[in-house]
Amino acid sequence: MEKKKNISMAVIKRLPKYHRYLKELMDNDVDRISSKELGEKIGFTASQIRQDLNCFGDFGQQGYGYNVRELFNQIRSILGLDKEYKTIIIGAGNIGQAIANYTGFHKLGFQLTGIFDANPKLVGMKIQDIEIREIDTLKEHLKENSIDIGIICVPRINAQRVCDVLVEGGVKGVWNFAPVDLNVPEGVTVENVHLSESMLTLIYLLHSKEEMEQ
Amino acid sequence: MEKKKNISMAVIKRLPKYHRYLKELMDNDVDRISSKELGEKIGFTASQIRQDLNCFGDFGQQGYGYNVRELFNQIRSILGLDKEYKTIIIGAGNIGQAIANYTGFHKLGFQLTGIFDANPKLVGMKIQDIEIREIDTLKEHLKENSIDIGIICVPRINAQRVCDVLVEGGVKGVWNFAPVDLNVPEGVTVENVHLSESMLTLIYLLHSKEEMEQ
Known part of the structure; x- marks a missing residue:
């Protein structure tokens, strides 16, 4: 997965929020979510979410949405949380x-x-x-x-x-x-x-x- | 002094910084300062500073700069710090x-x-x-x-x-x-x-x- 360089500070500042909401979804046993639903939860538009996550690679699947655990793990890895x-x-x-x-x-x-x-x-x-x-x-x-x-x-x-x-x-x-x-x-x-x-x-x-x- | 309505969040977020730096200047017995000098201290451009402070009224004087104590007190009052x-x-x-x-x-x-x-x-x-x-x-x-x-x-x-x-x-x-x-x-x-x-x-x-x- 190719990571785009020069990600804007605004996107970076939103990542921890994704991390927090996805953790919550996992805790509530939600397996998958559309960008629209995720957007409604977080308070971003669906297109904002697609745009943000596209900065880091190709995540969602048309018609299926996002696999919550997979997205969470990838955001953890992007954030650098898989290290000590x-x-x-x-x-x-x-x-x-x-x-x-x-x-x-x-x-x-x-x-x-x-x-x-x-x-x-x-x-x-x-x-x-x-x-x-x-x-x-x-x-x-x-x-x-x-x-x-x-x-x-x-x-x-x-x-x-x-x-x-x-x-x-x-x-x-x-x-x-x-x-x-x-x-x-x-x-x-x-x-x-x-x-x-x-x-x-x-x-x-x-x-x-x-x-x-x- | 007429206060402009609809001040942007970006300006508001910078006000506490002005408050902090002006307090420091007062503690060091600095009486007056130009927008250029103030800008260098805070890390903003002089024109940014003039623009910010203009949102709240007409403060500085051409060729004299800002009276530090006066500006500090006015920012305190703008911030609402003259109350309990x-x-x-x-x-x-x-x-x-x-x-x-x-x-x-x-x-x-x-x-x-x-x-x-x-x-x-x-x-x-x-x-x-x-x-x-x-x-x-x-x-x-x-x-x-x-x-x-x-x-x-x-x-x-x-x-x-x-x-x-x-x-x-x-x-x-x-x-x-x-x-x-x-x-x-x-x-x-x-x-x-x-x-x-x-x-x-x-x-x-x-x-x-x-x-x-x-």
Whole structure:
């Protein structure tokens, strides 16, 4: 199956949604589905769905629709979920602990190999059987383990410094929860979760609706 | 100052970023800034910045640039941050606790008035001086308090039901952390934080880069 290069970010951002809905269909023992039905579930048009999935190869069959399990497995493989990813968390505060405890990530193939913090009160504590280590041991850990993904949950002011250490240690994927835009060299991918910005968007929409009603 | 209606979602999504960068400038005692300099900091073009800010009124002055504090205050007011928002959290698991403990939201004008959970082990515990209450008391709390924002941190399977209770209780803004797309009536705003989908996007980008390098 030939994969088209240069897939747009918009399509990529929709893939996890396909993954989620197909998982749900499988859990409900649905074997096959048409692009129209799938579209109605997800809230996309049938032609949008056909177009999206065509970016990755020739999936559906005219008159039959999609085989749910097959499509799910192919999307898993496209997303890269048929592998394991060695992951570490830097910053064991509220968000760091929540991420470490979130069992969903284990299911996605994450292997959490370390949690690091600068706070001596946290160092030595265990989350999910993993001991929180001194941040000073991070470089060594990166040297000894081939880490794929670093999850940055430190305060804004320290985020770029931590990111630089990760990149120098060979990390290629950064999941950033600090409210800052990180600078990384080419070849390193950053995905941001800016909680404050999401909250501000909600407030703005709420506030502007109220104004319109007045 | 006349505010243009129908501001695009793309502009709205950029406003929190302006807010964040202007706050940083103020913290560093910068009094004024040109659209060019501001653009370089944020990573937008100068004309993009002028265009964005023009949606909300006539801010900058030719040859002078923007007064940082004034612009910051105006963006705060546009975002609706000059008010207080009564907020509750439903679901006091990992994410719910992290949000409750996150001091950044207090600074944005959130007044957390309640935390609810169905788990008897959690009920009675205190987070930030607020006692976790039985989920069955949620309806009553909504009736007695005029709640603006509900933060949904319950498992996927319960999210729509909780959302329905919130909407019935007059909540107009929902910040949803459950990995599900909620159905709400017109007039209610939902902002989603789908952590798994963000993580899947990161993995996809990582995985596809690796493939290209091979």
